[in-house]
Amino acid sequence: MSPSPARTSPRSRWLKLAWMVPAALLILAGVVLAARWLRDTPALQDFLSRYPGFSELPDGAPVGIPAWVGWQHFLNSLLILLIIRSGWLIRTRQRPIGSWTRNNKGLIRTRNQPKKISLDLWFHLSLDVLWVLNGLIFYVLIFATGHWMRLVPTSWDVFPNAASTALQYASLEWPLENGWVNYNSLQLLSYFAVVFIAAPLAIISGLRMSPSWPAKARINRFLRIETARAVHFPVMAFFVLFIIVHVTLVLTTGALRNLNHMYAATDGTGWTGFWFFAASLVVMVVAWVAARPVFLRPVAGLMGKVGR
Template sequence: MTGFRQSRWFALVWVVPAALVLAVAVVVVARWLREMPDVAAWVAQYPGQSTLPDGAPVGIPAWVGWQHFLNSFFLLLIVRTGWQLRTQKRPTVFWTRKNDGLIRTKNPPTRLTLTSWFHLSLDAVWVLNGVVFVVLLFATGQWVRLVPTHWDVIPNAISAGLQYASLEWPVENSWVNYNALQLLTYFVTVFIAAPLAIVTGLRLSPLWSARFRRFDRIVPFAVTKKVHFWVMLWFVGFTIVHVFLVFTTGALRNLSHMYASSEDAGWLGFAIFCVSLVVMIVAWVAARPSVLKAIASLGGTVISRER
């Protein structure tokens, strides 16, 4: 018993019950508020959806589905490698870029741990995917579904939050328009959290950290590291809530919208989603040191040392 009290899991003895009590209290208060006539009238005035501009596109095109999968795929491995970097004690495998003349710098190549190499490689393709996404977003007019364009997004977001908290969730057709709370959450994720992850990641990267030391007085390294970690927690929390709501607010319909680019609540979207899960599981299992060393050696020198 003494050993359990000293373990990191002992905190869950009181954290989990406290979280459950807090959740019940939130639901009770939200339902009480919604029974008040003034609040009920306010919710009726602001049902949870912000007004879209005239001519806003309807539907979710196929490229959004592909971007959604790629973004999920890369983020899964980025979070994994990021956590490994944070908890890694003493790395044993290192990678150094080959000086093959394609990239010439005055400074010698920086030696990276194998985990850092994989993390930065994933970051690069994730950023590239994000650039393609943003370009297509504005080129096709889909940006109006993710960027607030009317002041009523604030009261509608509060209304949607109250509806979620009362367990009488807002009913919207995501094929046409997300509810205001979804819109704000997606906006923060795409246009605030992602750029923050990129900027802080560059500052923390061994490849760039020396060049950004002049900014230490403005934004200290320790502060940047904390911001990068909290951004990671945002992505993890966003993903958990997002997946939970997808499956509890009409799984077949939601998956059909995103994965099959169809308004019908058929099984095709669910089937494609299952395939995407298999791909991510295979990638997770395959991302072992022996495989990573073979891939990393194609563009650099991999060396190992004993602990």
């Protein structure tokens, strides 16, 4: 009998990736040194003077961040955190923690037998519904109040200004921040990409991956499920990267003022926004802990049949 192959422990697998930490630090140091050198050249000095990092807003653009944006931001943060968690578990969990089958009665009835899905997928889809509803409310509010002008580029100079902002960030000499009045161009492009590109792509690809589609659905002619899967995961990776960079910059470019903008709807340096932010973190931790089978099963049982 041939010897069984040795199993690689989780610790040894992580040790094999340990080289990535010093490699990332070396790359980061190289980027900073290169950016600082470039900033001292006459050509880049002239470029930074011409494009300081901001594009002018259209006439009539609102000033300040209203309270509803803060509530939308909190709900979106909470939901996207749980959506990413549940999506990752769907992708990596080898043994489902349970199954869920929709009740074929009430307002929604079908001729075919409802499909059985994993409890993880049920939780993911339920969160998706709430996230989409929150997003639809956000779309209505930004266009009804004119807040869209703070999120949509309206001038081509946004691109050189974004490059200028990226260079300033990379050189560790932060650009002047005044998000209460106007986001810098790199923020503007990032927020536009999240709201108007990544979010719709996540919704469209997620809908296509739903198990409710018949095997021979006509949608296969326009969007195959393989294509949807190829889009959905990179979009999730984009959201993860955006969140990491976004939170890092919020905390390193004037944390108290930034937190007041998003959580207290004020432009100041007091501690009100920080405490609201701390409370939101507590809610996220509680929700993360509660997203377990012992809590999910009773809730899922209200909407269908839960099995093993």
